[in-house]
Amino acid sequence: MMKTEGKQNLEAQGSLALAYTSEENRVLDPELLDKTAMERLPTPTGYRVLVMPYKGKAKTEGGIILTDETRDRNALATVVCYVLKLGPDCYADSDKYSQPYCKEKDWVVIGRYAGGRFKIEGAELRLLNDDEILATILDPDDIAHV
Template sequence: MAENVKATPLHDRVIIKPAPAESKTAGGIIIPDTAKEKPLMGIVLAAGPGKKDEPVTVKQGDKVLYGKYSGTEFQYEGQELLIMRESDILAIL
C-alpha cells in the first residue's frame, strides 16, 4: 500500500506518489515514453497537520485524483514524488 516517507509536509501540503503512466493501450498498442500522459491518480504518502482552522482530510494510504498540472515534482530517496496543497486534490477514490 503506502510507503513510509521520512519527510513531513507543512500546513495543508500533501506528498503523493503518482501512479505509473499507462504503457499499453486497451487495443495492445505500446505507448513510447515521449507520448505517455502524466498520471492523474496517486497514493498519499504523507500529509501535513493542516491550517489553524482547517485540518487536513486526506490521510496516508488514500488513493486520490488530482488536476493535470497540480503540484510540484521532486525526487526524494530515489522516488519521483509530488507535493501539493490539499485543495488541489479533486477526490479521494
C-alpha cells in the same frame, strides 16, 4: 526490451522507482514501496500533502506497449495521484473543512499542474496544499486523460 532488463534499469534508479512496475496491470504499485524508501521521503509540513503521480498502464487494452517517454509525459499531465503522506495540519481548520478530503493510501484527483514537482530516486513526487485535492477514487484507471 526484455522484462528483466527493464527491472535492472529501475533497480539502478533506486527503490522509489521500483514502485513503478512495467506490468500490464498497474504501473504504480504502492505495495512495492519498501519501508526504507517511505521513511526517506520528505515529510510534508503544515497543510501539505505528498503524492506520487500515476503513470497509467504500460500496455493498452489493444495490446500496444507504450514507451517510457509516453508514460513519463502522461505522468507529467496526470490528474491522478497516490497519497503518500499528510502534513500535521492537513484539514485541521474546522471552519474550512467539515472532514478530511483524503487520507494516506488514497487515490486522489488533483488539478493537472497542481503542486510542486520533484524527483527522488527517479520517481516524480508532488507536494500539494490540502485544498488542492479535488476528489478521491477507487481505481486510477477509471480516470482518462483529456
